[in-house]
Amino acid sequence: MNLNVSLRLVNLSIGLALVVVLLGGWTRLNDAGLGCPDWPACYGHFVLPSAHQVEERILIDFPGHVVDLKKGWLEMVHRYAASLLGLLILLQALLAMRKRKLEGYPVVLSCGLLVLVIVQGLFGMWTVTLKLVPWVVTLHLLGGMTTLALLVRLRQRLSVLKDHGLQTDRHPDVGAVMLVAALFIQISLGGWTSTNYAGWACDHWLVCHQESSVEYDFATGMNPVVPLGPNYEGGLLPAEARAAIQISHRLGALMFVISLLMATWRLRENHSLMPWLGLVWVVTCGQIALGVLNVIFQLPLALATAHHAAAVMLLLAVMAVYGRAFVKRTRTEVIHGYLSPG
Known part of the structure; x- marks a missing residue:
């Protein structure tokens, strides 16, 4: 049973999920959760602008916000990595739909991960727009850990299916x-x-x-x-x-x-x-x-x-x-x- 492509993709996803979860913790511990006061852009830009451009934008749209470009970069790098992870999980779901007739292939788990990562994106948005309200940030952390755990479980199921068939x-x-x-x-x-x-x-x-x-x-x-x-x-x-x-x-x-x-x-x-x-x-x-x-x-x-x-x-x-x-x-x-x- 040829599942090598699926396994390579899930291995890459697990590695990136590790990076995203660790970056999320690093962002939170550096008090950079509001390093960008808007979402999904940062001060209206998807690539963090210069300090002068940020100051102009602050005066218009975010009065009273203290600019810290280091925290802004921490937040944006986390968003870039999370977006790339979402793309990989989308590819996994599409691959699962192509292989849905293969007995034992974890289609539900693959598509469930896609739903989870979409919800994670929403919680990432609410983390910023609701200004770090505790229950949103906690669920965002829990969602990241759940995503990593389910990716590991997906790899386990694919490995068993490849080596031993449906059990x-x-x-x-x-x-x-x-x-x-x-x-x-x-x-x-x-x-x-x-x-x-x-x-x-x-x-x-x-x-x-x-x-x-x-x-x-x-x-x-x-x-x-x-x-x-x-x-x-x-x-x-x-x-x-x-x-x-x-x-x-x-x-x-x-x-x-x-x-x-x-x-x-x-x-x-x-x-x-x-x-x-x-x-x-x-x-x-x-x-x-x-x-x-x-x-x-x-x-x-x-x-x-x-x-x-x-x-x-x-x-x-x-x-x-x-x-x-x-x-x-x-x-x-x-x-x-x-x-x-x-």
Whole structure:
């Protein structure tokens, strides 16, 4: 079965998706989410203009906006890379439609990725036009991570189809499914912490504040319903709400570790999975260490960037486990699968 073109295209897409996700984090951590006050152009240009041209445009269309061309370039490079990724995913969807009669080809997944990347473009627009409203920025981050995960899953399915043909007698282990779900919950909490600028809310790595009692306002901190209109750059929540957000992120990390323990126990007899589970454990421990260091040193750019990159690495490691943690269906499940429509 010749799937080499599809595999090359998805490999290129995964590489570019990595660049886009890392650039997105770098843009956010450099406070460059509003480096361009308009969308999809930047100060009305698709190639960032000179400082003099920008100043003229600011006086007319964006009064009060502080010009920072470095941040503008960060934002535009991210947009260029995301646009190219969207083009590659469009090509994958078109290729999938051409191969839709090939039994087992992941047509739905390929087209679903195209829908997802279109939605991502909308969230990219709303990130700017709604001035970094937290729930939009968090969903934009989550959408980027989901795009990367689904591209990895697409590659896994194409590889299996090429090497072993259509397999209807296997399904993912529950432990691996729970691990992926726990990771995405933690990524969501991490995004919520970042977009609400709650990384500075606690100054102690274990408790929030060692020398004083802290009031935690979970109702305000975890409430996604916020007014539209204000500029949310820098965050607008009170200290008690931000502290609650950071503590929730820490609890999410604990939940993920428990899920990893359960997955490791369930999959312990699959010896081929042990190196990959070991990699997940190593990256998880490194990510926890980076989280502690970020609290101690109050989020220096280098450590915050490393924390974001480690989250991406953890996603890839967990998806590697998921793609290999398939078990045989019971006879009843197989029969039901053949009798079900589609």
